[in-house]
Amino acid sequence: xxxxxxxxxxxxxxxxxxxxxxxxxxxxxxxxxxxxxxxxxxxxxxxxxxxxxxxxxxxxxxxxxxxxxxxxxxxxxxxxxxxxxxxxxxxxxxxxxxxxxxxxxxxxxx
Amino acid sequence: xxxxxxxxxxxxxxxxxxxxxxxxxxxxxxxxxxxxxxxxxxxxxxxxxxxxxxxxxxxxxxxxxxxxxxxxxxxxxxxxxxxxxxxxxxxxxxxxxxxxxxxxxxxxxxxxxx
Numbered sequence: 001x002x003x004x005x006x007x008x009x010x011x012x013x014x015x016x017x018x019x020x021x022x023x024x025x026x027x028x029x030x031x032x033x034x035x036x037x038x039x040x041x042x043x044x045x046x047x048x049x050x051x052x053x054x055x056x057x058x059x060x061x062x063x064x065x066x067x068x069x070x071x072x073x074x075x076x077x078x079x080x081x082x083x084x085x086x087x088x089x090x091x092x093x094x095x096x097x098x099x100x101x102x103x104x105x106x107x108x109x110x
Numbered sequence: 111x112x113x114x115x116x117x118x119x120x121x122x123x124x125x126x127x128x129x130x131x132x133x134x135x136x137x138x139x140x141x142x143x144x145x146x147x148x149x150x151x152x153x154x155x156x157x158x159x160x161x162x163x164x165x166x167x168x169x170x171x172x173x174x175x176x177x178x179x180x181x182x183x184x185x186x187x188x189x190x191x192x193x194x195x196x197x198x199x200x201x202x203x204x205x206x207x208x209x210x211x212x213x214x215x216x217x218x219x220x221x222x223x224x
Contacts, residue, residue: 004152033212033213035213041217042200042215042216042217042218043153043200043202043213043215044215045212045213045214048211048212088152088153090152090153097155097158097168097169098143098155098213099152099155099169100145100152100153100154101152102150102151102152103152
């Protein structure tokens with residue numbers, strides 16, 4: 001059964017600093033997704049990674065996928081307060097089933 | 111475009127009551143799904159549908175029923191509500207049943223079962 005683990009679960013960082021969120025998954029999956037959720041809100045898609053070595057970037061966020069290591073990372077560059085949110089990774093299973101990690105609650109402090 | 115619309119936004123039920131959470135999308139998406147979100151956990155898939163007339167179980171289907179009579183609508187039925195079903199429920203859809211594409215989420219329904 002596909003399991004997805006994120007770490008850290010809580011992350012407090014200062015503005016301007018860099019950090020990485022890690023997402024490990026337990027069985028073969030070649031589709032990895034990153035979502036953002038603001039408090040009390042719905043989820044917003046950030047990235048879809050479809051192949052080994054895939055890298056996608058949007059603004060201060062960059063996501064990568066290593067299918068051999070079963071690892072995806074979300075790298076935050078020069079964090080700003082607006083990035084404060086909960087970030088979820090999810091891996092697809094059997095094409096129709098998506099399994100989510102527990103989420104990383106990011107707080108960016110001035 | 112309205113996107114994915116969920117109703118109601120909030121609901122309080124007594125144990126044993128039944129109700130239906132509504133979900134509609136206007137993007138002609140083939141794939142629709144229901145998730146529940148509990149504190150400290152990610153989203154867990156309840157049921158999904160790859161097209162009208164086709165549904166299947168996800169990770170946590172017990173206590174829930176679904177049907178997909180049209181492309182647009184995918185209601186979730188709680189047969190006999192239990193306190194363990196207190197959660198935030200999200201409906202989501204995507205264009206392709208192959209699931210290479212991102213999900214579009216509704217705004218969620220906060221359900222409390224007393």
